[in-house]
Each structure stands twice: as C-alpha cells, then as structure tokens.
Amino acid sequence: MPLSRVTVTILMSILKELDAGASVKAVCRRHHVSPQTVYRWRSRLRVQGTGSLERLQRLENENRQLKRKVAELSMDYNALRTALITQAKAEC
Numbered sequence: 001m002p003l004s005r006v007t008v009t010i011l012m013s014i015l016k017e018l019d020a021g022a023s024v025k026a027v028c029r030r031h032h033v034s035p036q037t038v039y040r041w042r043s044r045l046r047v048q049g050t051g052s053l054e055r056l057q058r059l060e061n062e063n064r065q066l067k068r069k070v071a072e073l074s075m076d077y078n079a080l081r082t083a084l085i086t087q088a089k090a091e092c
Contacts (some may be wrong), residue, residue: 007032008057010043018042 010031017027018038028035045053 008053008060012053014038015042068079 013016014027014033018024018048024035024038
C-alpha cells in the first residue's frame, strides 16, 4: 500500500505494533504492505521524528476541511447558476 493511501493513524499503529514486539512479517501480512515498505517508513520516522507526523496529520485535516468547503461552494455556485438560467428563460 503506497504511503499516499496510508493515513498517519494507520502508519502510527503499524509502527506501534512493531515496537510492541510483533514480527515485521506478521504486521506486513495483516496490513498488506511489504517488509521493505515498513522498513522505509521506520527509517523515515527516525530521520523526521514524530513532530513531522503530527504536522502531516494537521495538514491532512486542514486539507479535508478545505475540500469540504470547496464542495459546498461549488454546490452553491451550481444552484445559483441554475436559478439564474431558469429566471432568464422565464423572462424571455
């Protein structure tokens, strides 16, 4: 599973399982990732630290909220556009 499909919470749970003593093979099978991927994530976290994961999670939440706002605005735009077109047709 590519990192883009893995949320921060899933990544943290995978790494916590490994820290608790679970084997890499078992964790990889359970989460459908390759062992090399898990080792790569682990090495990245050692370099970046947990602060970057928290920042990533905040950015994901902000991105989710912004996407929701864009969806609401596009729905409002389409509703107003439809109303304007029907009003223009009624006047003609």
